[in-house]
Amino acid sequence: MKSIPDAHKKVPMMFRAQVSGRSQLHYIDSNKKKAGEKQDVQLWAEQWIEKAEFVPTEKAQEVETPTYQTKTYQISWRFVTNGGQDDGMIRPVIGAKGIPFYPGSSMKGVFRQACERAERAGELQYGSCKDYCGDESEITPGRLRFEGAYPINDWTQGLVDLVHPQQGWQVKNQQTNSRSSGESAYALVSLDRPTLRFGISSIKPLSPEQWQEIWQVWENAIAVGLGTRVCAGYGHVEAAQSEILYQVRLKGQGQAAKLIDDTGEFRPNIIRGSLRGHALRIFGGLTDANTAEQLVEELFGGVQGQGTAGLLGLGFQTADLKLGIFGQNGYEQPTYNVEGDVIWSLTRPLPDAEKTALQNLVTDLMWFAMVLGGFGKSWRRADHRLFYDNDDYQKLIGCHWQWAQKPDKSHALRVWNPKKVGGFIDSVLETAKVWMQLRGKTPTPNRHADWREAWHPSRVQVWGRIARTRDECVAISWLHEPYQKGISRGERHKSIKATSLTGKIGQIGRLWHRMYPPKVQVVKQDGKPQVKSTNRFIELLTIFPDNSQESTDFLEFLKNQPDGFELLWGEQQP
Known part of the structure; x- marks a missing residue:
């Protein structure tokens, strides 16, 4: 043979x-x-x-009978179920004929949790959680059977997804050229914006009022998110958000995330990831590392212990999206140019005082991210295509985000010139302290986390100036050429390029550069202050000093107020 x-x-x-x-x-x-x-x-x-086989949308009509009903929901971005792994690779549950599906057992678990919350709140009128789901021991079965869900659109595109966790590298590590364990890129398989058809059946006929109550409980359940990696932005359902805490329209441009085949993708979870990172920085400057981690997982979810479902849900409604390519001669990179509504919502009820404090916190976190940085890849840098006056420069570095509409006056006036930045940062910290205290945590800034970017005045300095136009951007050239040239024979040029302060390939720097467009300014007209529109920028440098000579020299240089730079927040080292 x-x-x-x-x-x-x-x-x-x-x-x-x-x-x-x-x-x-x-x-x-x-x-x-x-x-x-x-x-x-x-x-x-x-x-x-x-x-695999497919279920065409036209053959998946909604069903409504006294004993069986279906409803269809659109996942806003990516979705992966929690039922299978191969060699550590997360993948969807695969059912008969190769169709991916969301298991009925998972559906029942999510429904039961939401049903118990609704019952405690007195919101159930036509049934009880035990009646619908049975008891935990399953000795008394419930009347409902959860059939699960399957996609009814083309789910085969863009299946292979790349995940690259970087929380330790981005925020914590003192040595910025080394990553924490487990922070290498890896592959998973997830469905891109699937339309899912869910089914629920009953062993006895139900009234229309009972079915309406059941589906309302289900919509409350899916507002938290479905499947795995929910805390990373996966599994969020369009039109299923709970109470909206903060909504704003933004537009931005930058380097798109790459899929495994090098095609570009705009990933709305970059906004969630940014706010999670900033929350970690802020709480890390107010308390110890463990408490800061707990506070952040309460807000955004996490996998520590038995796992935590976060209080904050994020929706992103895309109004306009263009993907493209920038660069040439081996420097080609995918790009995005996007406009859309960012919608932060509350995933479960809170007492009024906590809800108000959380609304203030998520609002301040959004403003903190917009004022000092951006979202997504290379967020620590202003977009070189807009602000670096060098026609020969073809590398794609940085991003640029701005308010797509004029921001509300009460918030816009908090940061309209550099002298307002310090007070704004202090107010964000106070908002975070209020939230901590309502959650039973006492701020201990004198015993803060020992992280590279813990937001404490002894660890970070924010410098700023006004740029009347984008052509007046000053600091971006300091990233590429000496900021101070030696004028005496034998005196060396001073540069921060490719140092621990600015970073390089494989190393995260300790400096953020932002050109923030405040949209408004206050001017005096007839002796009275008036709010006017403006195209000016606040140019900001956020620096986490280390003990390097380059860091020391550069901070000494900034003390001389080059081009109007002033220290806006943080402790100046002697």
Whole structure:
């Protein structure tokens, strides 16, 4: 009997042993990428959809009978169920005929939690949680059967997703050229904006009022998010947000995230990730590391212990999105130009005082992110395409975000010139302290987290000036050429390029550069202050000093107020 050459290569990836040379779905092989070969996970996905069947939308009509009903919901971004792993790779649950689905058991668990909350709040009128779901021991079965959900649109596009956790590297590590354990990029398989059809049946006929109550409980349940990685922005459902805490329209441009095939994708969860990082910085400057982590997981969710469902839900309604390419000669990078509504909502009820404090906190976090930085890749830098006056420069660095509409006056007047920045930062810290105290945590800024970017005046300095036009951006050139040239023979130029302060490939810097457009300014007219529109910018440098000579020299340089830079917040070192 003849042997089959390379027999293992004829076995589908889904059934191969997860060892090197056979199948490593979680691992991104850089050698295969350089050679233009497909990764194992890409082959896995292609082999899956080749054999899978589909449910066309036109054949998936809604059903409403006294004993069975269905409803359809659109996932706003990506979605992955919590039922399967291969070699550590997160993937959807796959049902009959290869169709991905959301299990009924998961659906029941999410429904029961929301049903119990509704019952405690006295919101159930036509049934009880025990009546609908049974008791926890399952000795007494409930009358409802949860059928789960499956996609009814084309779910086969963009399945292979890249995840790159960086919280330790971005915020905590003192050595910025080293990443924390577990912060390497890895692959997972998720559905891109699927339309899911959910089904619920009853062992006895139900009245229309009962069905309406059941679906209301379900919509309250899915406002928290569905599936896994909810705390990272996955599984959020359009038109299922709970009470809105803060809504604003933004527009921005920058470097798009890359999928495994190098195509670009705008990922709305960059806004959630940014606010999570800033919350960690702010709480890290007000209390110890463990307490700061707990506070952030309460807000945004997390996986510590038994896991935490966050209080904040994020929706992003895209009004306009253009994806493109910038650069040439090997520097080509995908780009986005986007406008949309950011909607922060409350995922479960809170007492009035806590709800008000949380509304103030999420509002201040959004303003903090907008004033001092941006969202997504390279957020620490102003967009070089707008502010770096060098026609030969073809690298894509930085991003630029602005209010798409004139911000409300009460908030806009908090930051309309550099001298307002310090007071604004102090007010954000006070808002965070109020939230901490309502959650039973006492601020201890004298015992703050030992993180690189913990937001404490002994660790960070914010410098700023006014730029009347974008052409008056000054600091961006200091990132590429000496900020001070030696004038005496033998005196060296002083530069921060490619240092620990500014970073380089594989190393995060300790300096943020932002050109913030406040949209308004206050001028005197007939002796009275008047609010006017403006196209000016506040140019800001946020610096987390280290003990390097480059950092010391640069801060000494800033003390001389070059081009009007002033220290706006933080403790100036002697």
